Amino acid sequence: MPELTYTSAELMIVNAARLLKDGDVVFVGVGQPNLACNLAKRTHAPNLTMIYEAGVIGAEPSRLPLSIGDPTLVSGALSVVSMYDIFTLYLQRGNVDVGFLGGAQIDRFGNINATIVGSDYAHPKVRLPGSGGAQEIAAWANRCYIMTPHQKRRFPEKVDFLTSAGYLSGKGERNLAGLRGAGPIGVVTDIGFMEPNQDGELILSALHPGKTVEQARENTGWDLIISKNLKITEPITDLELKILRVDLGQTAS
Amino acid sequence: MSKILSLQEAIRNYVNDGDLVYAAGFTHLIPFAAGHEIIRQHKKNLILARATPDLIYDQLVAAGCAKKVIFSYMGNPGVGSLRMIRSAIEKGELEWEEYSHFGMITRLQAAASGLPFLPMNQTAATDLERNNPLIKRVQDPYSGREVITVPPLAPDVAIVHVQRCDKNGNAHLWGIIGEQKEVAFAAKKVILTTEEIVDEAIIRSDPNRTLIPGFIVQAICLVPHAAHPSYAQGYYDRDNEFYLSWDKISESPEAIKKYLDEWVFGVENREEYWQKLGAEKQALLQVNPRLSEAINYGDY
Numbered sequence: 001m002p003e004l005t006y007t008s009a010e011l012m013i014v015n016a017a018r019l020l021k022d023g024d025v026v027f028v029g030v031g032q033p034n035l036a037c038n039l040a041k042r043t044h045a046p047n048l049t050m051i052y053e054a055g056v057i058g059a060e061p062s063r064l065p066l067s068i069g070d071p072t073l074v075s076g077a078l079s080v081v082s083m084y085d086i087f088t089l090y091l092q093r094g095n096v097d098v099g100f101l102g103g104a105q106i107d108r109f110g111n112i113n114a115t116i117v118g119s120d121y122a123h124p125k126v127r128l129p130g131s132g133g134a135q136e137i138a139a140w141a142n143r144c145y146i147m148t149p150h151q152k153r154r155f156p157e158k159v160d161f162l163t164s165a166g167y168l169s170g171k172g173e174r175n176l177a178g179l180r181g182a183g184p185i186g187v188v189t190d191i192g193f194m195e196p197n198q199d200g201e202l203i204l205s206a207l208h209p210g211k212t213v214e215q216a217r218e219n220t221g222w223d224l225i226i227s228k229n230l231k232i233t234e235p236i237t238d239l240e241l242k243i244l245r246v247d248l249g250q251t252a253s
Numbered sequence: 254m255s256k257i258l259s260l261q262e263a264i265r266n267y268v269n270d271g272d273l274v275y276a277a278g279f280t281h282l283i284p285f286a287a288g289h290e291i292i293r294q295h296k297k298n299l300i301l302a303r304a305t306p307d308l309i310y311d312q313l314v315a316a317g318c319a320k321k322v323i324f325s326y327m328g329n330p331g332v333g334s335l336r337m338i339r340s341a342i343e344k345g346e347l348e349w350e351e352y353s354h355f356g357m358i359t360r361l362q363a364a365a366s367g368l369p370f371l372p373m374n375q376t377a378a379t380d381l382e383r384n385n386p387l388i389k390r391v392q393d394p395y396s397g398r399e400v401i402t403v404p405p406l407a408p409d410v411a412i413v414h415v416q417r418c419d420k421n422g423n424a425h426l427w428g429i430i431g432e433q434k435e436v437a438f439a440a441k442k443v444i445l446t447t448e449e450i451v452d453e454a455i456i457r458s459d460p461n462r463t464l465i466p467g468f469i470v471q472a473i474c475l476v477p478h479a480a481h482p483s484y485a486q487g488y489y490d491r492d493n494e495f496y497l498s499w500d501k502i503s504e505s506p507e508a509i510k511k512y513l514d515e516w517v518f519g520v521e522n523r524e525e526y527w528q529k530l531g532a533e534k535q536a537l538l539q540v541n542p543r544l545s546e547a548i549n550y551g552d553y
Contacts, residue, residue, distance in 0.1 A: 069280025082358075092374055132354050179377055
């Protein structure tokens with residue numbers, strides 16, 4: 001069989017999709033997380049329920065949504081509610097299993113910055129979009145996953161601004177604040193997969209086929225610990241790529 | 254006295270310089286027509302609040318109408334950054350106040366409910382709290398634990414675009430209903446723009462769909478296609494091409510000025526704007542019907 005060729009984005013989407021369990025209620029973002037959820041739903045997790053922060057529950061989009069508030073999410077959905085309801089009845093109450101997060105910076109303890117680059121909030125070097133729903137999703141979804149390309153500038157030792165809590169400084173502060181969610185239990189990159197150790201520090205637990213420990217270390221802004229049980233992720237299958245490209249209309253760019 | 258006004262009259266009568274304005278909507282039913290009218294009337298020093306400022310606030314800031322924005326996610330939805338607001342903040346030319354989405358809509362919910370504040374559970378992400386003095390903590394008197402609080406957000410004017418309402422402003426909305434109901438109850442004054450004004454009997458045929466009662470509404474403006482380039486569920490689709498092109502336009506002050514001259518100052522009202530878009534674009538935005546199953550309220 002000829003070796004499959006795929007893009008970094010496809011690699012991340014497929015690996016993120018595999019983290020979802022059948023029956024999960026997922027708080028979905030647009031872009032790659034949306035594709036990961038749709039892929040999971042068409043493969044091993046047909047009973048996935050997709051929730052969007054715009055207030056849509058059980059979306060079954062018939063075209064790729066252009067934004068988190070696309071009308072295709074509404075037509076044929078299970079329910080549409082106000083934003084206040086989504087954040088209270090669904091998220092704060094504990095009815096969301098999985099949240100997907102991204103951000104300009106993710107640090108050693110899985111903390112996320114989506115607010116500013118620079119150290120002075122009042123005079124930001126770069127003004128980013130801000131939290132949106134991410135602050136609460138990171139705190140209250142039962143499990144969170146982060147999807148981001150593996151680049152040094154995205155993985156600093158410490159975030160410039162704490163938009164969403166990961167494991168803070170690693171000393172059990174999540175518990176002290178009474179957060180109900182388990183936090184960012186996995187980070188999918190285009191090099192591999194990182195998971196928190198017992199101190200909440202992200203360590204490399206798996207590599208994608210053909211990727212190396214050196215690549216991961218070079219592209220991480222802290223002294224990355226490599227798991228003693230470093231795994232290799234399962235190769236992407238023909239079927240997964242076909243669903244992504246044909247059924248979900250992803251061009252292999 | 255009839256509450257039905259032209260959009261020009263409604264903005265002239267109900268939006269004052271310096272007002273805190275909340276033009277509602279989460280990517281859906283964004284009141285673009287009202288925003289353009291505010292620009293045409295050269296309103297000044299507005300405080301523009303909304304969870305997701307969207308392109309219309311970028312345009313209002315570009316046109317010099319705003320002194321401050323209050324927001325929770327400042328992006329061009331599905332595209333990228335809001336360049337005007339972003340650069341105005343980076344240059345120190347625009348004040349801002351920031352929350353998470355939940356913080357923002359909890360402020361509205363508090364105002365809409367007539368409460369002095371509302372609590373939220375902690376998130377442990379404390380940097381915003383440290384930088385925004387309106388986000389506070391109090392002790393929960395029952396468990397003794399600390400909760401986060403935000404104060405009510407009561408806009409001087411809420412502008413809400415709806416699919417249909419009757420002549421008294423009893424309004425039906427469907428699709429993504431973000432924070433429209435909450436902001437209408439939170440605000441001191443409410444301007445509705447609507448795709449259609451329908452007979453009261455149509456509103457009464459489906460009372461569960463009435464999110465905004467007429468008695469909290471000051472002005473009703475019949476403005477079909479008021480949400481373009483955003484969309485109105487079941488009426489027309491989002492003009493994604495424009496969202497993408499704004500990303501380019503907003504790169505340069507000259508291009509923005511040209512856009513405003515042509516599409517805001519260069520037209521008298523939304524009808525002229527819609528005609529100017531042309532038949533081809535109008536056809537692209539058309540949407541096929543997908544009707545809900547009629548329900549039976551019972552003849553009691």
